[in-house]
Amino acid sequence: MATPEALEGWFAARGFAPAAFQREAWTAQAEGRSGLVNAPTGRGKTLAVAGGPLRGALADAPTAPQLLWITPLKALAEDTRRALQAVAEGCGAMQAIPASAGARAGKPAPLRVGLRSGDAGSAERARARRGADAWLVSTPESLSGLLSHGDTAEALSRLRWLVVDEWHELLGSKRGVLLQLAIARLRALNPGLRVWGVSATVGNPDEALAALCPDPRDPRRPHPDAVRIVDPRPKPIELATLLPATGERFPFAGHLGLKQLPRVLQAILAAPSSLLFTNTRAQAELWHQALAAVWPEDPSTLALHHGSLDANLRRAAEDGLRAGRLRCVVATSSLDLGVDFPDVAQVLQVGSPKGVARLVQRAGRSGHRPGEPSRVVAVPSHALEIVEYAALRRALADGRLEPRLPPRLCLDVLAQHVVSCAVAGPTDADALLAEVRGTHAFAGLADSAWTAVLAFVERGGEALQHYPEYRRVERDASGRLVVTDRRQQLRHRLSIGTITGDGHLTVQLLKGGRLGSVEESFLGRLNPGEVFQFAGRALELVQLRDMTAYVRIAKTKAGNVPRWAGGTLPLSATLGEAVQAELAGQGGEGGEGPERAASAPLRALQSRLSALPAPGRLLAEVIATRDGPRLFVYPFAGRHVHEGLAALVALRLGRLAPNTFTLAANDYGFVLAPHTKRGFAALGLDAAMLRRALSPEGLQDDLAASLNLSELARRQFREVARIAGLLPPSLPGRAPRSLRSLQASSSLLFDVLRQHDPGHLLLAQAEAEVFEAQLDATRLRATLDAAARAGLVLATPPTLTPLAFPLWAEQQRGTLSTEDWKARVERAAALLEDAHGD
């Protein structure tokens, strides 16, 4: 029989002593506490949170299931299962777990680590439901699925430990909200459950802890017994920026960064292996194509990885990297976390990482071994991004990181959870409400909101109550919530989860496998015979059928790259402020890198032509361009906020003198172009007038008036309705529903509700999300408040300034000629040859 010392022995046998933070976590776990562990990747966080359960398994021989481990990714779940099994076997815990209730008595079961995710087979699923395995690894969605089975409650009530891995990834999304609700359920089943999280460093650690271990008396604060354990050893990040040579022209705008191709290739060839991160899938395809054109080695050593590629292609890239067969992988956020790559020597980031935390996350993909620094090569694609990297270097040195804000009061997610509970078995509504209010996400939930959620799951709400398909939840004789109809149960289990997104066509080779998926709208515009670039190759469209695009490898190399309509990554507030400070020369003394010197000419030019923005000084410029006057404003608050602000200011200026404006926004600011030629002169625009246009007063009403809110809400409604279970789920194994069919049913529902039930909770939810998620209203208000306090500088430079130029270019988009992509690559290749020739 193994002993608790076996854990220490396991370490000792491998020649290293447990780190202080690991011991600290084990001690807290032994005291029966819950908590959160913060440490950089590759620092033994897994062992820190597995140590307590493992010791328990060695000492007390508890009944299975003992531990449930949640990860945000299926691939990570599989990796974790293997790692945990190895640890358990290595510690001699194999004999420790007595047979579970269902198994034959007398024979102890080995400490088996099970897997319950969408990829698990039916035998594995059955084991999970019985609680047959001592440890179980799963995803948030699969946990909700498990909880929707009444017969798992008994097994789950024996659970002693819950671990949430990569909590920072879930914390800020509805997936995290769903998990909070599931955890509340597990706590109700077993009040003694210990909950541990593992997270990268975030800017709001207390909130991260509270969302996982809420104080029952005030769920928006952490439980008084919960601990946060931090690995204090720094994980150094070496930042090297590829800067233009002295005197070299560097673009003031543009995001592709291909001008840097020769330098990037040089950097890649100088290291044994690299990950090249881009911000978008299209950009990844283009960079892969550009690199392939000048790749001096075996073509099979260069690979591509992004979220729209088929799982098999992605796995091939991951395996190749792990086996050391690949020299470079071009990737998007799809490789931000998950699979371990011990051998990546360096990470390259093309363009702006948009936030400090994202750079840290990506940097963490290199230098995985303890004591090794992470190496990042920054590839700015235009001049202002050099300033961004100067700011990033300072922020890294100061340890400033973005918060991940946990969403609150998502009634669509709550509705889904209530149905899950009722599907599992008769549920007392009052008890459930108390449980729900005990989470960070639903602390202080109003009685009226709860009533509306119940009305919705029981009848669909007022307008839909005559349609039987929206009557999902019934009441049993004692008034408890139940779902007895088996079709409804199945349908509900199919629609568990908060991830939405459809309208994608599968791309399939006529001879061969699936390559991935592409936006319906992109392929819909192509005719058979036309060529496009995808999955790193030129493909010819043969035909479209059943939501599948059949393709063959094209003979020609030309072709457009699909654009995916993805989310947008606005510049974070933390980075925006750092950039402002950097521009103003307030970046801080000491430790500055070469970026500051390299960006000095830009700052000098901006200062000479206009003025420099600064924290507490909002800069606006009116510039007479060839096409007429333009108003530029630079709050550095990210693209979303600027889009809202541009519409707001346009509305308010238009009230003073009727006019219409063309708007454009980027991460640094926005521009207004009046349609009438006299424009701002006719307005007599001055600082005082602009200040009024930027006033926080009447914000909500003016925003609503300035934007087509109902159209925005209509789109958001589809996501909300899907999560709340109002739209039929697509069935596994069948072709996904087309965007048009989904839009039709969601749009119809939207109109019905608007007309007959305008107070419906899902409409309110959709509108709230337009404000919060799309417009970033909280940040927008904060920006206006700051602007109201800040000094406003209205400059009238004689010509476009470095800050104005990218916005001007953005506005010109589409009106100017397109440069041939191939010519561009050839030019870059020629540059590279020149560089070699030197």
Added chain:
DNA sequence: GACCTGCTGCGGGATG
């Protein structure tokens, strides 16, 4: 008048 964006993630279950 230097130039062309837009991420990631998951998911039934009973029966032969």
